[in-house]
Each structure stands twice: as structure tokens, then as C-alpha cells.
Amino acid sequence: MSACGIEQVANAVLYEGYILYPYRPSAVKNRKRFNFGVLYPSGFSEAQGGIDACRVQTECLIAAGADARLDVKVRFLQLISRLVGEFDAPLAEMPEEPSAGFRLVESLEIDGAVFAAWQEAVEREIVVTDCGVAALATKPLRREFTLTSREHYAALPNARGRVAGAFLRRQHFILGAVEISAEPAGEGHFKIRVRALNLTPFERSGTREAATERALVSAHTILAVRGGEFVSLLDPPEAAKDAAAGCTNVGTFPVLAGEPGSRDAMLSSPIILYDYPQIAPESAGNFFDGTEIDEMLALRVMTMTEDEKREMRQVDRHARELLERTESLPPEHLMKLHGALRGLRPAREDTV
Numbered sequence: 001m002s003a004c005g006i007e008q009v010a011n012a013v014l015y016e017g018y019i020l021y022p023y024r025p026s027a028v029k030n031r032k033r034f035n036f037g038v039l040y041p042s043g044f045s046e047a048q049g050g051i052d053a054c055r056v057q058t059e060c061l062i063a064a065g066a067d068a069r070l071d072v073k074v075r076f077l078q079l080i081s082r083l084v085g086e087f088d089a090p091l092a093e094m095p096e097e098p099s100a101g102f103r104l105v106e107s108l109e110i111d112g113a114v115f116a117a118w119q120e121a122v123e124r125e126i127v128v129t130d131c132g133v134a135a136l137a138t139k140p141l142r143r144e145f146t147l148t149s150r151e152h153y154a155a156l157p158n159a160r161g162r163v164a165g166a167f168l169r170r171q172h173f174i175l176g177a178v179e180i181s182a183e184p185a186g187e188g189h190f191k192i193r194v195r196a197l198n199l200t201p202f203e204r205s206g207t208r209e210a211a212t213e214r215a216l217v218s219a220h221t222i223l224a225v226r227g228g229e230f231v232s233l234l235d236p237p238e239a240a241k242d243a244a245a246g247c248t249n250v251g252t253f254p255v256l257a258g259e260p261g262s263r264d265a266m267l268s269s270p271i272i273l274y275d276y277p278q279i280a281p282e283s284a285g286n287f288f289d290g291t292e293i294d295e296m297l298a299l300r301v302m303t304m305t306e307d308e309k310r311e312m313r314q315v316d317r318h319a320r321e322l323l324e325r326t327e328s329l330p331p332e333h334l335m336k337l338h339g340a341l342r343g344l345r346p347a348r349e350d351t352v
Helices: 003-014 042-047 133-138 208-212 238-245 294-302 306-313 317-327 331-336
Strands: 055-090 103-105 107-110 113-116 118-132 141-147 150-157 162-171 174-184 189-198 217-231 253-256 265-269
Touching: 003 055, 003 217, 003 265, 042 189, 055 107, 055 133, 055 150, 055 174, 055 238, 055 253, 055 265, 107 150, 107 162, 113 306, 118 133, 118 141, 118 174, 133 174, 133 189, 189 217, 189 238, 217 238, 217 253, 294 317, 306 317
Parallel strands: none
Antiparallel strands: 055 103, 055 118, 055 162, 055 189, 055 217, 107 113, 141 174, 150 162, 174 189, 217 265, 253 265
């Protein structure tokens, strides 16, 4: 299994919609993000009649003997609410937590730099390794996990050595679980089931914004097998078609991943993909939009005004790296973005 190639595609899924052109917090489209793979607290999901999911389920097939071993990795983003406030005090007198002089604002300009409120995110992985497939058929596995709440206060000093503002970052408690099971699915096959659940306590009357802060965002699953092979659900062999049709996937679409022809890894994504998805070799990096046209977005970034770029630089490291990468693209790389032809075959002689 080529872990590097799979992680590249998985990261594109993880950050789908994280920030979109024009890559600034003030843009309306960047005030409501994360359209795929959001698992809300179960209480909020129930209050919405189940429309907003609190769990995701992957079912796929393995052609394997009783000694096959399975590794499962559930990945998602945990949101961090970054608030910005005005403040005025000598740097040496900066309090350790927000005080009466701290006033929240949408954005703050200090010495020409713009600091804005934003939803940052931190990557999370729940990893369960070396599960015996035959054992999972008799005793399902359940792994609960907890992400603790945190609050961090960071000064924003000005050139005169005073604190002109501060960032207040908050991340909320999350309780979740990963469930893994297996069952025989015809001769030589097992059906694998992986569920990820958000069990975070939440008041049914709570707001969507509060629920999103306690959600598993862009949740997806990577599965790997040793001593067996995954079966394509998009193009299963004749002997496994009925078993493949019996797989029920909720909010996710498992496909074979890695080098074309390999069958030891599967990526189960909230975005519909094909077997062996790949990042285009011409792509210089993530534009956070899986339907992106790299050339168009690169040119748009280059035509942004200096004020727009200044705001973009202060969003977070992802936006800053995107801007720096795009501004440094050599002309020959831009030429490669015009298009590429792949998979050419000789024309048939009887083609008119």
C-alpha cells in the first residue's frame, strides 16, 4: 500500500471546503464551510429529525482467510473558534485570560496587518490496528475516544510594545466512538462494517453553530488489510456481486485506494470518488476545492489586490501557504496547467 498517495487524496477530502476563493474571512462563502462529512452531536441530530447526521457507516468486502488482519483509521477535523478582541495594555501587563478591557470585534488591524475571527481546525485520527477479521465476526470491537475542551489566549502586540489585541481560541469537548465488526459474506469473503459516531452530550435546543463546534468535520475512513484483498464495490467480480450489492454505506463511499491494481487499501469518503483516485501531477497544492481548476484559481489569486492578499495572509497557515505557493509558481508550471492528455489509444481502423 502506498500510504503517501492515499494520504494525499485523503487530505484533499479532509480539507474540502475549508477555505474557498477569495480565501478571506470577510467573504460570505467562508462564513459557512464544511459541507461534507459533518457528524453532529447525537442530541442535535435527533432534534433535526436525523437530517444532520451523527454517524457514518462504511461496509465493504474482503476476500480473505481466517488469518487476515485489518487496520482502521478514522480521520476528521476538530474546529477551533478563534475570536479576536481589542485590548490596550503594556506587553508586560498582559493578563493570562480575557479581562474587562477585552472587547470582541470581527477584525482588527495592527500595524498594517489584519487579524480576523475565524474557525481554525486541528487534524484528528482515531487508529485501531491489527484487528483479526475472523475475531471481529464473533466479537465486534468498540473504541470510545474523548477530545478535551481547551482555551488559549494569545497577545497581538503592536510595534510600540503594547498589546493592541488578542486571539482567544476555544475548542470544545467531544465524545465519540468507532465500531468495527465483520460477518461472513459467501465463500472466502467477509463483509466489514466500520461506524464512526459523535456521542457528545448536547442540548436539543442548541444552535447549529454550537453543534458544529462539537462536530467531527470531514470525517472519513482509511482501511488496510494484510492477508486478504478488498473487493471493488464499483466493479465487483461476478462471484461477489450479490455480496457487494448487500453492502450498506451511510454518508460515505468506499473505493479502492493506492496504486492502480493494488487491493490492500480502501478510502471511504463523504465525497463520491472512483477506484484509485489520484491527485493530478500538475497540481501544485491544495486549493481546498475538489472541483478546482488549478489554473483559474492560481490566476485569480495572482490578480488579488495587495489589501486582499494582506487579509489572506492573516487567515491561518493554510491560506498563507496557498498564497506564497501561488505567487512563487514559475511560468513553466503555469503552462502545464493548461491541460493534459492521458490514456491515449490508437484509433480503431473501422472508426469513421
